[in-house]
Amino acid sequence: MRKENYSKLSTTERREYQEWLDLCEHIRSQTEIPLHETDGQREARKARLRSSFTEFCKFYFPHYFDRDDDGNVLSDFGWFHRKAAKEIIADKACFAILEWAREHAKSVFANVMMPLYLYATGELEGMVVASANEDKAITLLSDVQAELEANKRYLADYGHKVHHGNWQEGSFSTSDGIGFWAFGRGQSPRGIRKAAKRPNYAVVDDIDDKVIVRNDQRVKEAVAWVMEDLYGALPIKGSRLVVAGNRIHKKSILAHLVGNVEPGDPKRKGITHIIVYAIENPKTHGKADAQHGQPAWKERYTLAQLTAKMEIMGHYSARREYFHEHHEEGLIFKNEWVHWEKALPLAKYDAIVVYTDGSLKETKNSDYKAVVMLGKHGKYVDVVRAWVRQATISAMVKVNYDYWEDAGSGALYYIEENALQPDMMDEFEAEGEARECGQMPIRADKRSKPNKEMRIENLSPLMERGLLRFNEAERQSPDMQVLVQQFLGFPYSHDDGPDAVEGGNHYLQRIVRSSNFKPRMGKYKRTNNR
Numbered sequence: 001m002r003k004e005n006y007s008k009l010s011t012t013e014r015r016e017y018q019e020w021l022d023l024c025e026h027i028r029s030q031t032e033i034p035l036h037e038t039d040g041q042r043e044a045r046k047a048r049l050r051s052s053f054t055e056f057c058k059f060y061f062p063h064y065f066d067r068d069d070d071g072n073v074l075s076d077f078g079w080f081h082r083k084a085a086k087e088i089i090a091d092k093a094c095f096a097i098l099e100w101a102r103e104h105a106k107s108v109f110a111n112v113m114m115p116l117y118l119y120a121t122g123e124l125e126g127m128v129v130a131s132a133n134e135d136k137a138i139t140l141l142s143d144v145q146a147e148l149e150a151n152k153r154y155l156a157d158y159g160h161k162v163h164h165g166n167w168q169e170g171s172f173s174t175s176d177g178i179g180f181w182a183f184g185r186g187q188s189p190r191g192i193r194k195a196a197k198r199p200n201y202a203v204v205d206d207i208d209d210k211v212i213v214r215n216d217q218r219v220k221e222a223v224a225w226v227m228e229d230l231y232g233a234l235p236i237k238g239s240r241l242v243v244a245g246n247r248i249h250k251k252s253i254l255a256h257l258v259g260n261v262e263p264g265d266p267k268r269k270g271i272t273h274i275i276v277y278a279i280e281n282p283k284t285h286g287k288a289d290a291q292h293g294q295p296a297w298k299e300r301y302t303l304a305q306l307t308a309k310m311e312i313m314g315h316y317s318a319r320r321e322y323f324h325e326h327h328e329e330g331l332i333f334k335n336e337w338v339h340w341e342k343a344l345p346l347a348k349y350d351a352i353v354v355y356t357d358g359s360l361k362e363t364k365n366s367d368y369k370a371v372v373m374l375g376k377h378g379k380y381v382d383v384v385r386a387w388v389r390q391a392t393i394s395a396m397v398k399v400n401y402d403y404w405e406d407a408g409s410g411a412l413y414y415i416e417e418n419a420l421q422p423d424m425m426d427e428f429e430a431e432g433e434a435r436e437c438g439q440m441p442i443r444a445d446k447r448s449k450p451n452k453e454m455r456i457e458n459l460s461p462l463m464e465r466g467l468l469r470f471n472e473a474e475r476q477s478p479d480m481q482v483l484v485q486q487f488l489g490f491p492y493s494h495d496d497g498p499d500a501v502e503g504g505n506h507y508l509q510r511i512v513r514s515s516n517f518k519p520r521m522g523k524y525k526r527t528n529n530r
Helices: 011-030 039-050 053-060 079-090 106-120 134-150 152-158 216-233 253-258 303-313 315-323 393-410 422-434 452-457 460-464 478-489 496-514
Strands: 095-099 126-131 162-166 171-174 179-184 201-205 240-245 272-275 339-341 351-357 369-377 380-389 412-416 442-445 468-471
Touching: 011 134, 039 053, 039 106, 053 079, 053 106, 053 152, 079 095, 079 106, 079 272, 095 106, 095 253, 106 134, 106 152, 106 201, 106 240, 126 134, 126 216, 134 152, 134 162, 134 171, 134 179, 134 201, 201 216, 216 240, 216 253, 240 253, 303 315, 315 478, 351 393, 351 496, 369 393, 369 496, 380 393, 380 478, 380 496, 393 412, 393 422, 412 496, 452 496, 468 478, 478 496
Parallel strands: 095 240, 095 272, 126 179, 126 201, 201 240, 339 468, 351 412, 380 468, 412 442
Antiparallel strands: 162 171, 171 179, 351 369, 369 380
């Protein structure tokens, strides 16, 4: 940047420019040039590195890899980095959507490593970086220019390239006619080119924000901008488009670009979609919890590191940022109303009810099944345990028997009447026979129920006053967290958990009003009540 231009910068722009200079200095310090190479050895090394994206990046971008004091690499690419690289490099017309968890290097991969690899192999004719706004896009572009200005290894092998322009101006070009541009969402990239070269590589990075996702019309306009204005600005032959981000909302721009906005919706034809959950089933790469999964990027993170970060971040934010799950903020229940309290021993409660809200469907898109154990002590109602899942009927029945083993005749057991069908009763009987204890004494909830939303909303005064509490010991339980998130998302989210709590609370209040019922803890009596 020229001295006279620097003097015209605002205070904020000067700070950003100084940060960029610091980045350049860091890159210089980490990319010392290998010594004692002949010209032949250097050319052979360059050819070898170009044949392997992984080795190319490790050599030219060591500052992006965790290393020990001796410079040895401690981290490596994950399976998803390698898969994405293979797909993008092999297909010159690739449309890739990298739906990766936060802090899994999607920006570095898509904005720095991939385009500079394509530049080295002679396949890059221009690059566009697009983001939620121009400032974000310009910041992303600055990382590319920093490498082209300060990376000693890259400069030694491929020469100094930056010729005109600056990232702060939103574009720059190289001496061999390659242009680099930054655009915010909605800005027109139509007609961009450098001499005869049009950009053939574009990155859409973190195009969503928490404001736009709440407006369906604006989301649709943004999707049209990506597909028409941006993608349309790339040449028909040999253009790569990479979309990188995580799904912060079920109807986000990224979700619409993938196509599966609603469960069961088909994905957009022709795309390469790679989704990454921070903790996954290593065989299927599907999402998993900490008890049954491992880090998707096990080459860099440990399970303990991930879970510690998620606990500090909070359940809802962690599910959104690391598992692409969006939880609607509801209108009725507030986060500050969620009171956590240590549950009493079961024998200390005035009454205990186990209530089951059972959906008969067993598909991935069906309602949740919910089993909750509630205990009443004076004016307080405690959610002692909760099981809230999209699971099989058999799994739900097993949980009922588990609760029966714990509470025995010290609790009353209810299930929605419409769920108590012959098939369901057969499941209960089969489970009782398997455990050699007979069928548990579960009763049908036969009351004539008012509107579900009204019934659940009637719990809000109890929660607001701290009279409906959640067991502190179960705070990190995925099921209890799902129950709480369904309360907070009400009436927009699934409501099977809150509905079960409402049913259990109804019978708790009725028991206490109508009798001197006192729980008696002990083993269940092995009788067959069918």
